Amino acid sequence: NAGVTQTPKFQVLKTGQSMTLQCAQDMNHEYMSWYRQDPGMGLRLIHYSVGAGITDQGEVPNGYNVSRSTTEDFPLRLLSAAPSQTSVYFCATKLRLAIADYEQYFGPGTRLTVT
């Protein structure tokens, strides 16, 4: 099992460019989510999904889009990159959101710089 994979590991974008961060999991987890991590702040939830075809906004959704057409994949799209989106992005999955005891598994992260 590969677990949770993210691509790319690093990316530099110019302001206004768009791109998609990929997240894939092979654990058949229902729940997938995207966080961003900024210095001095905790992980902040951008968007999440509780199953294929179902997505919802987290704490900081502006400037990002998501879709979930399959159980395995949950791409995060930056529509028009801004310097404020410079961050490290983590994808995280959980077998089922509604079960309190289940752990959340994180991908290795994508470091994005917007110039």
Next chain:
Amino acid sequence: ILNVEQSPQSLHVQEGDSTNFTCSFPSSNFYALHWYRWETAKSPEALFVMTLNGDEKKKGRISATLNTKEGYSYLYIKGSQPEDSATYLCAFNFKRLGSARQLTFGSGTQLTVLP
């Protein structure tokens, strides 16, 4: 807005010392409390998930306790080793009617164990 507070922000200890950190969270609508260990340049890894008041969990030299009535959890490390150096994150899961139960993360306690 739910606040999850962790203290101290950072900590330096000598190898062999025992140490502990605190996570404070809202005591109402409690669902679960997660502890993660996050090494530099890696992704967060789950240590414990606790759901019941009075829960105590242990993994090797690391243990955690939970008090849901007063809204805090302690993480203890006995006999710290240099490989324990990491950021320790706690995350709070809350109940919300008709909506998914998201994790709200604290900003972490950064532990450095000096040889």
